[in-house]
Amino acid sequence: MELNARIYVAGHRGLAGSALARRLASGGFLNLLTRTHAELELTDQAAVRKFFEREKPAYVFIAAAKVGGILANNSYPAEFIQSNLAVQTNVMHEAWRNGVRRLLFLGSSCIYPRDCPQPIKEEYLLTGPLEFTNRAYAVAKIAGVEMCSSYNRQYGTSYLAAMPTNLYGPNDNYDLEGAHVLPALIRKMHEAKAGGLDRVVIWGTGSPRREFLYSDDMADACVMMMSLPDDAFGEILRGPNGLPLINVGCGEDQTIADLARAVASVVGFRGALEFDTSKPDGTPRKLLDVSRLRKLGWSPRIDLETGIAAAYKGFLAREGGFSGHRGALSGAKT
Numbered sequence: 001m002e003l004n005a006r007i008y009v010a011g012h013r014g015l016a017g018s019a020l021a022r023r024l025a026s027g028g029f030l031n032l033l034t035r036t037h038a039e040l041e042l043t044d045q046a047a048v049r050k051f052f053e054r055e056k057p058a059y060v061f062i063a064a065a066k067v068g069g070i071l072a073n074n075s076y077p078a079e080f081i082q083s084n085l086a087v088q089t090n091v092m093h094e095a096w097r098n099g100v101r102r103l104l105f106l107g108s109s110c111i112y113p114r115d116c117p118q119p120i121k122e123e124y125l126l127t128g129p130l131e132f133t134n135r136a137y138a139v140a141k142i143a144g145v146e147m148c149s150s151y152n153r154q155y156g157t158s159y160l161a162a163m164p165t166n167l168y169g170p171n172d173n174y175d176l177e178g179a180h181v182l183p184a185l186i187r188k189m190h191e192a193k194a195g196g197l198d199r200v201v202i203w204g205t206g207s208p209r210r211e212f213l214y215s216d217d218m219a220d221a222c223v224m225m226m227s228l229p230d231d232a233f234g235e236i237l238r239g240p241n242g243l244p245l246i247n248v249g250c251g252e253d254q255t256i257a258d259l260a261r262a263v264a265s266v267v268g269f270r271g272a273l274e275f276d277t278s279k280p281d282g283t284p285r286k287l288l289d290v291s292r293l294r295k296l297g298w299s300p301r302i303d304l305e306t307g308i309a310a311a312y313k314g315f316l317a318r319e320g321g322f323s324g325h326r327g328a329l330s331g332a333k334t
């Protein structure tokens with residue numbers, strides 16, 4: 001990517017998109033194109049067409065998506081599949097019509113079968129049943145991977161599908177009904193400390209293992225890949241089973257219990273952590289195999305403790321503290 005190239009970041013105010021926008025700006029990319037959801041409805045095909053024809057971006061990052069936790073995914077599957085299919089279809093199709101040079105589509109590790117061997121390699125895609133609660137979302141994202149592959153094959157585009165592990169960082173969602181596990185823990189511990197509570201209840205046994213990547217590290221990996229010379233970029237596009245698919249993670253995981261202890265330590269909550277073992281654990285382990293990313297010479301810079309401290313600072317600055325919601329992590333996705 002040339003520093004003066006026109007680069008469109010779809011979803012630039014979200015967790016992933018804002019990290020991409022920060023990384024591009026700090027890397028000296030001066031020609032960023034952004035539109036808020038209110039300014040450009042990406043499910044509106046005519047509006048997306050008009051935007052691409054007027055702005056002619058050379059590079060595109062798709063970080064716009066309808067995203068949520070278990071509760072939202074399970075309650076509104078029609079909205080999750082319709083909205084995500086529409087957003088990615090409109091953007092990828094107009095990117096092709098308008099000669100975009102490279103596009104990076106963000107998916108998520110939930111595209112892989114629920115009971116995959118660990119760590120999860122890219123080639124495990126479509127080898128087994130998906131987790132039911134977010135199947136609609138996962139199928140939309142799998143369709144996005146297949147669209148990248150199909151447009152590359154038929155039209156000669158350079159579309160890459162990057163699958164990050166669990167992300168956290170600035171502009172995360174701290175609403176307990178929609179939050180992922182780490183921001184939900186930050187909020188719950190903060191509220192418990194502020195309210196002088198002596199315990200926090202966490203869903204499940206605490207034993208499932210999960211991997212977390214700070215959003216700025218994810219953005220750094222994505223910008224690195226989009227900036228590779230043609231031969232190296234082409235190599236990633238010819239991924240396992242011919243799919244232009246690459247995992248983005250740190251390659252390390254820990255138990256939810258260890259994660260909760262780390263959050264408690266950063267937030268300064270000194271009460272008890274109570275595990276509600278009557279609630280489901282979800283899949284026992286979810287760790288991405290990141291050897292293909294590592295081979296490109298990339299590794300994350302922000303360790304979990306530093307990342308949680310930065311995220312908590314952002315939470316405090318943004319919220320000034322929430323109130324209410326004293327229950328268990330009912331909506332949290334792990």
Ligand SMILES: NC(=O)c1ccc[n+]([C@@H]2O[C@H](COP(=O)([O-])OP(=O)(O)OC[C@H]3O[C@@H](n4cnc5c(N)ncnc54)[C@H](OP(=O)(O)O)[C@@H]3O)[C@@H](O)[C@H]2O)c1
Nearest residue numbers: 011013014015016037042064065067106107108164166167
């Ligand atoms: N969060 C994670 O842990 C995680 C992990 C792995 C992968 N990812 C992937 O990263 C991508 C972004 O996720 P995120 O966590 O950054 O989500 P997010 O914080 O909710 O950000 C999504 C952004 O997209 C915008 N958007 C959604 N629908 C839109 C539409 N129809 N038209 C225009 N803009 C729209 C949203 O705007 P509004 O808020 O105004 O609707 C928001 O700014 C997703 O593909 C997700 O699968 C996320």
